[in-house]
Amino acid sequence: MNLKRGKTLRLGVIGTGWPGQQHARVMSAIPAAQLYACADVNEERRQLFEATYGPEKSFTDYRELLADPEVAAVMICLPNFLHFPASLAALEAGKHVFCEKPPTLNAAEMKVLHEEASKRELIYYFGRQFRFTPGMRAAKELIATGRLGRIYHAQATWVRSRGIPAGVGGWFTQKERSGGGALIDIGVHALDSAWYLMGTPQPVSVSAQVYRNFEHLVPAGLFDVEDAAYGFIRFEGGAVVSLETAWAGNLPDDIPQGQYFGRELNNSTVYGTKGTIRLKPLTLFEDQNGALTTIPIDLPDEADSFELQLRNFLDAITGSAPPINNGEQAVQLMEMLDAIYASSSLGREVPIA
Ligand SMILES: NC(=O)c1ccc[n+]([C@@H]2O[C@H](COP(=O)([O-])OP(=O)(O)OC[C@H]3O[C@@H](n4cnc5c(N)ncnc54)[C@H](O)[C@@H]3O)[C@@H](O)[C@H]2O)c1
8 A cells, every 4th residue: 555645544453452442542633543443353342442433444353354455554452362463464464563562472473573564565563652651752862862871770660569460351361362471461561661761772681580479369260371570681782671570469568559450660760870760750860070969850741652652653654754663673572571481491591692
């Protein structure tokens, strides 16, 4: 499909749960985007989505949506195990692909998608709205000025005391359908936030351990994934990330009570030779004439991160801006997750090729 600047792009949302609804919600604010179609096997969800967001067409089978020549791009919001087959089918049908996190179940799948998209000159884009929050954008800008000096360490954290998700049919805790637990679900967000702030350096090796300690918190059903992961990742140039993620844990009371998942901490701190930046609340800590000074940073605006992300996806399709959440980085992100699982099962540090 030949897409020129200024043309309205017809989009299809595949999977109408919470993320699918967020993408549909922000489409109405973007004149260049039209919510054209949706697909979901769950009749009730699909009907609610249709009634709320009013797509022109609605399908049970996403393959029918992909066969519609009017669809320029799809937003894939399916359970993790369907990310690869649905993204590949969409690329093969000539559609640009936006796929929710995690990009795929592993790096091998993601490499296939990246190659397929490149070969067909289509955009592959992975869902990571947290790259577009006001705090993240302001932090990125400040880091770009060189204010932190040389970055040598980042702390990536997303931990909950009681926050094991289920999803429709309980797929989040079933390895075959999720690819993993806390790491691939929320750890991927935490790791990507820190990695993005550091400037996405090339990962070199990983030492990590994952655990399943809290299956008794989930009433019934299969639970064969980790509920916590701890990792140490080395990058080219010598910087490291310490990653800590958990769906469940007996967290101490200095971690604040969240709205849904008990005590919860979701933050990134990036350390440099001249200064350190913490994402939430956005604060710079720097040496000013020998005194370590705390500098709160105002957020630039309250723009919606889902909307900015979608705008960047559309700009990438029309060629007006490079894709921020690009396929190459999706491959590297999946390589880091693969290496964390491999290191844990081998009980030693593993290289990333
Ligand atoms: N970006 C974010 O912050 C964020 C937040 C939540 C979830 N997610 C991601 O979004 C994806 C979906 O998560 P969720 O919480 O909405 O899960 P969910 O189980 O609530 O929803 C998945 C939807 O996909 C539909 N579906 C399943 N198989 C289908 C098929 N073959 N064809 C069509 N529809 C099908 C289900 O009926 C359901 O409506 C996951 O990959 C998750 O990691 C991202």
